[in-house]
Amino acid sequence: MVGEPVGLLVAADESLRPAAAALAERFGLRLADSSEGQSFPIFILRTSGLEARLGDGDRGRVLQIDFTDAALERRARQARGEAVVRAVAAHSISGGLVCDATAGLGVDSFLLVHAGFDVIAIERHGGIAAMLCDGVNRAGRYPELRALFEARLRIVHADARAWLQGARRGEYERPDVVYLDPMFAAREGAALVRGAMRDLRAVVGDDAGDAALLDAALGAARRRVVVKRMHDAPPIAHGSARVHHELRDGVVRFDVYEITR
Ligand SMILES: C[S@@+](CC[C@H](N)C(=O)[O-])C[C@H]1O[C@@H](n2cnc3c(N)ncnc32)[C@H](O)[C@@H]1O
Incomplete structure (x- = not known):
């Protein structure tokens, strides 16, 4: 299945060009010889992994997925207490099987696998999907994570x-x-949008x-659908579905829809 929208991919050095070409082919990215004159964000393949560069020079922020991050690891150890x-x-x-249908940087998927779920993490942006796979591959040097x-x-x-x-049709x-x-x-504009999530928003819109x-x-769900919202946002408008219950956690809320068919 093809995702959208298309991102621009550059190899940081010549030796990485074949790998970059393979990534571009797999994730529907546009391969360029150099980042010069191109508009941001640009996905750059380095020996240290795949990153999204959001701006020029030293001040340009860089987004990378690191499943071995110490803070994330601490959260994963207590995953069953996480609101998600x-x-x-x-x-x-x-x-059981969870479909994380908006995988993004994979943080929630990571917590869910640590809590004992099987997870299918779906991401439509080719560059972000490629970064997720890259993050998983790099974390694979730790046997437990692999x-x-x-x-x-x-x-x-x-x-x-x-x-x-x-999935609903049984495929x-x-x-x-x-x-x-x-x-x-x-x-938008909320002070609550910080760090990596703000950077992800700059990439995917x-x-x-x-x-x-x-x-x-x-x-598609057999048992329930869970939707994360900002604490003051209304539930997603839907013709017939009603939120069965909600779980609040600081500035976010989880709307839970139980499947009764
Ligand atoms: C707010 S982020 C999710 C963050 C994620 N929960 C995490 O822990 O990092 C939303 C992500 O969902 C993706 N997305 C939005 N609609 C989608 C769709 N229909 N199919 C797949 N991915 C989608 C966006 O590209 C974006 O990366």
Whole structure:
């Protein structure tokens, strides 16, 4: 399945060009000889991994996915206490298949695999999907992480709406839970949008079509759909689905839709 939109990929040195060409082919990225004269963001393949550069020179911020980050590792050790895990698991589900339909930087997927779920992480932006795979590969030098990822995590570059419709038709295994964390416009300008999530937003922009995504999620999930929202944002507008319960955690809220069919 093809994702969108297309990003620009550059190899930092000549020896990385074949690998960059393979990445460009796999993730639908546009390969360029150099970043000169190109507009940001630009995905750059270095020996240290794949990064997204958001601006020029020393002040240009750089986004990379690091599943071995110490702070993330601390959260992963307590994963069952994380709000996203509590919302996905509720009282009745432990383990099972979760479709993280808006994978982004993979933080929530990472917490979910640590909490014992099998996760299909879907990302439609080719550059971000490539960075997720790169992050998983680099983390693979730690045997425990490699074993965990091999056993429980699959990254799919696709538009989740199409994937979920396919799951509903039986083309893929239907997930027990679908988790959505769209990048919505309400986050705009908010002081709450910090660091990596702000940088991700600079790369992918706002997500439109939340209602269609929720609709596809409701059609595919066996047990429940969980949607992350800012604490003061309304639930995603949808013709018929109603939030069954919510879980609040600081500035965010998790809307839970139970599937009753
Ligand atoms: C707010 S970020 C998710 C952050 C993520 N929960 C994390 O832990 O890093 C939203 C992501 O969903 C992706 N996205 C939005 N709509 C999508 C769709 N229909 N299919 C797949 N990915 C989508 C965006 O490209 C973006 O990377």
